[in-house]
Amino acid sequence: MGSVNRTPQVVTIAGSDSGGGAGMQADLKTFQARHVFGMNIVVALTAQNTYGVQASLPIPTYFIDAQFQSLDADFAIKAAKTGMLADSEHVEAVVHNLQQVDFGPLIVDPVMVAKGGATLLEPEAVATIKSKLLPLADVVTPNLPEAEIIVGRPIKTNADTITAAQTIQQLGVKNVIIKGGHRSEDEQAADYILLEDGSSFWLSAPRIATANTHGTGDTFSACIAAELAKGQPLKSAIVTAKAFLQGAISQGIFVGHGHGPTNHWAKLSDKVRMSETR
Numbered sequence: 643m644g645s646v647n648r649t650p651q652v653v654t655i656a657g658s659d660s661g662g663g664a665g666m667q668a669d670l671k672t673f674q675a676r677h678v679f680g681m682n683i684v685v686a687l688t689a690q691n692t693y694g695v696q697a698s699l700p701i702p703t704y705f706i707d708a709q710f711q712s713l714d715a716d717f718a719i720k721a722a723k724t725g726m727l728a729d730s731e732h733v734e735a736v737v738h739n740l741q742q743v744d745f746g747p748l749i750v751d752p753v754m755v756a757k758g759g760a761t762l763l764e765p766e767a768v769a770t771i772k773s774k775l776l777p778l779a780d781v782v783t784p785n786l787p788e789a790e791i792i793v794g795r796p797i798k799t800n801a802d803t804i805t806a807a808q809t810i811q812q813l814g815v816k817n818v819i820i821k822g823g824h825r826s827e828d829e830q831a832a833d834y835i836l837l838e839d840g841s842s843f844w845l846s847a848p849r850i851a852t853a854n855t856h857g858t859g860d861t862f863s864a865c866i867a868a869e870l871a872k873g874q875p876l877k878s879a880i881v882t883a884k885a886f887l888q889g890a891i892s893q894g895i896f897v898g899h900g901h902g903p904t905n906h907w908a909k910l911s912d913k914v915r916m917s918e919t920r
């Protein structure tokens with residue numbers, strides 16, 4: 643059947659956000675906006691809104707296996723991303739399944755704590771992510787607090803960011819992106835990218851003063867996966883993701899009463915700048 647499986651297909655392996663702004667809902671909205679066919683493997687459910695996470699429920703791991711098997715039996719998946727993985731048992735289940743399938747390049751967003759403060763990954767699972775999941779990853783996208791936990795030291799300066807990326811690369815992941823969204827004192831939201839070939843660069847865009855940043859990290863990694871599935875080289879996939887985020891944060895939509903989501907209908911921003919140094 644020559645005509646099937648020509649549409650780029652992408653899967654998110656993540657937690658569900660009932661509020662629709664983060665987690666796999668942000669991923670699926672991003673996939674739709676970037677014109678790829680999105681699928682999902684649910685690892686955990688959350689009862690969540692723009693105020694925070696009210697409850698969460700990991701899915702039994704046999705059901706994670708079942709979802710992997712259903713997708714693998716039918717689709718030609720060209721890129722995958724992970725998000726909320728809950729705990730060590732669920733990280734192990736995802737790793738085990740990823741070893742059985744070929745879903746293309748893997749983007750690991752090492753989600754640990756929601757912006758509202760809720761735990762999305764039990765602290766004991768960080769070691770499992772480091773030793774078992776990161777070696778399978780083509781790209782890892784920690785924010786600054788996640789990168790600090792992975793390397794086990796504070797990241798205060800640009801030089802600290804660069805050495806942290808090198809340390810993370812040594813864990814066996816080819817390409818590392820340390821996102822600078824949390825450095826709120828910076829006028830620019832600057833992300834540092836260290837690629838497999840040893841080259842590196844910063845991607846910056848003007849920091850937007852807004853409370854609507856729920857799901858930014860999910861959206862960013864989902865956009866990279868979407869662009870890779872369409873065949874874009876990694877470097878331009880990352881630049882597109884940054885431009886998508888800048889648009890989605892600056893051209894806000896307003897729902898809920900707390901930290902609102904971003905706008906997945908927004909146009910790509912032209913405010914992203916790439917530089918060798920900061």
Ligand SMILES: Nc1ncnc2c1ncn2[C@@H]1O[C@H](COP(=O)(O)OP(=O)(O)O)[C@@H](O)[C@H]1O
Pocket residue numbers: 784785786821822823824831832833847848849850851852855857858859860862884887888891
């Ligand atoms: N206020 C902001 N203005 C502009 N860009 C932002 C802002 N907050 C985050 N970003 C960008 O959004 C992307 C996601 O980063 P971040 O918010 O740090 O991720 P996470 O959701 O994992 O904490 C990065 O490219 C970051 O630079």
Ligand SMILES: Cc1ncc(COP(=O)(O)O)c(N)n1
Pocket residue numbers: 656657658659664665666688690725726753755756757758762855856857858859860
């Ligand atoms: C199910 C799920 N996955 C990921 C996030 C992280 O998003 P954020 O850090 O923007 O709150 C979240 N809040 N919920």
